[in-house]
Amino acid sequence: MLKLQNVSVTFNANTVNERKALKNINLELENGDFVTVIGSNGSGKSTLMNAVCGSCNIDSGQIFVGDRNVTYAKEHKRARYIGRLFQDPLKGTAPNMTIEENLGLAYSRGKKRSLSIGISKKDLKLFREKLAELDIGLEDRMKIPVGLLSGGQRQALTLLMATIVTPQLLLLDEHTAALDPVTADKVMSITKKIVSENSITTLMITHNVSNALEYGNKTLVLSQGNILAYIEGEERNNMSLSKIMELYADSSGDIITDKMLF
Ligand SMILES: Nc1ncnc2c1ncn2[C@@H]1O[C@H](COP(=O)(O)OP(=O)(O)O)[C@@H](O)[C@H]1O
Ligand SMILES: [Mg+2]
Structure with missing residues (x-):
């Protein structure tokens, strides 16, 4: 589903x-x-x-998403089939547009139809249902500007926008790191639900080792x-925080901070 072959990235x-x-990375993700x-x-x-979604150039190697060789594809083209969330809740949504307008934009992604035609009753009904599934009360506030939402609400909405047209690949870059612990847990459980219900192939960066072992089916450790x-x-089922720390200790002298463990 996602394949990186000998991918290197050098800055400056x-x-x-x-x-x-990135030093000669070879990585493969199966469907789902x-x-x-x-x-x-x-x-x-x-x-x-960044290399996968095209927001940074690679020195060498090849990247495939499904059957596509995307190595030379422009970022905006890849965005049609790659959904992405960042740490900053302000990044993925337009603050002056309403919840339903934001969803309308996201829903028109990859479709010929543009937002100027307006949002149909049928689409509104779908948005309401999808918002209700988030279970944070947004379905009754569809006409308010997104700028009025809290960080967690906004990140949950961004997640819905990234997945309302099911992407081939979802990239999450510490998307809960800026939220308070309770809200972060909520957004994580929404993430788990959306990803598993739609079987979306997902890469999720987390600063937290426990989360890394708790969510998903595979864990990639970079150093x-x-x-x-x-x-x-099996190896993952038996993996513990202390074993992860041993891995690090045996490697390059990378430092594990408390922040990563708790
Ligand atoms: N745009 C950039 N220009 C120069 N150096 C960069 C840039 N982006 C990342 N780096 C450097 O590349 C290395 C990897 O960064 P990054 O991928 O952001 O790390 P992580 O997300 O694991 O914290 C770091 O040394 C960082 O300083
Ligand atoms: Mg980072």
């Missing part, structure tokens, strides 16, 4: 600030895989996602631009 090549953010990604600060997690481990099946 041939300068004193040269930084190899929900892969969590962990690694200390600067290990290349966001760069991996200094390399894949330190790709854990699945």
